[in-house]
Amino acid sequence: MATLYDRLGVREDATVDEIKAAYRKAVMKWHPDRNAGREEQARAAFLEIKEAYTILSDPLQRKVYDAVYADEMRRFKDQQEQERRAKAERERKAQAAAEASYAALVKTAMRFADDGHNRDVLFGVLLGRDCDAPLAARIADSVWALHESRKAPPPSPEPAKAAAAQAPEAPKAAAAPNEPQPSKDEAPAAEERSSGVFHSLWHSFFGLRS
Known part of the structure; x- marks a missing residue:
């Protein structure tokens, strides 16, 4: 101005x-x-x-x-x-009406799907409710996919896990009753021999020198 x-x-x-x-x-x-x-x-x-x-x-x-x-x-x-507030109120009401209309269309499609009708029937019903074709197709596809997923059987357990669960537990090996046990004097000698074998294998594989 x-x-x-x-x-x-x-x-x-x-x-x-x-x-x-x-x-x-x-x-x-x-x-x-x-x-x-x-x-x-x-x-x-x-x-x-x-x-x-x-x-x-x-x-x-x-x-x-x-x-x-x-x-x-x-x-x-x-x-x-005042004009700004009136415009905002009109937009709010229009948004609420659009959401209510969308919810009603989804509810209708779900009811027909529960009655056993296929995706094409859902699509036709939505068109009959004055729903535009692209939106009707999206709702019909989504509702039909959801309805089919509800009918799918639950996934079976993995075969390996099922076999492991059914297999009997292997018995633990028992020590032979008559097997002689090393004496206190023989034990250090056995450990020393084992250590010598370990070092020999280590040097043969990696060429290390102490």
């Missing part, structure tokens, strides 16, 4: 001297004699500039204009806010 201040190109708190200087500059720019070929446009702008200067150069008229303008701006902003 252009104001008288906008016409002169000054701020709303401009001084009288600033208003006069802006008026002289604007008059020079928009004088019809200086705008050959666009005289009508220049004449209209020239008259608006003169009107703005007449009001803003007079302290009393300027005060009245400021008060009226401020009041109109408040009304304008209030109107814009």
Whole structure:
């Protein structure tokens, strides 16, 4: 919304001297004699500039204009806010209605699927409910896939796990009753022989030297 201040190109708190200087500059720019070929446009702008200067150069008229303008701006902003809220409310209601309609279509498709009808029947029923074809196809596909998944048997356990669960536990090996046990003096010698064999194998494989 252009104001008288906008016409002169000054701020709303401009001084009288600033208003006069802006008026002289604007008059020079928009004088019809200086705008050959666009005289009508220049004449209209020239008259608006003169009107703005007449009001803003007079302290009393300027005060009245400021008060009226401020009041109109408040009304304008209030109107814009009301329109914004009304638009938001319309959009909210439209969204709620769309969601309710979609839920009703899904419910209808699920009812027909539970009655044993196939996917094509679901699609036709949805078309008969004024549902557009792409949406009807998506709902029919989803509901039919869900319905079929409910009828599928549960997966069987893995064969290896099932066999392991059924196999009897192997008995633990028992020590021979008559097998001789090494004496205390023979035990260190046996460990030493075992250690020697280990080191021999280690050096033969990796070529290490102690």
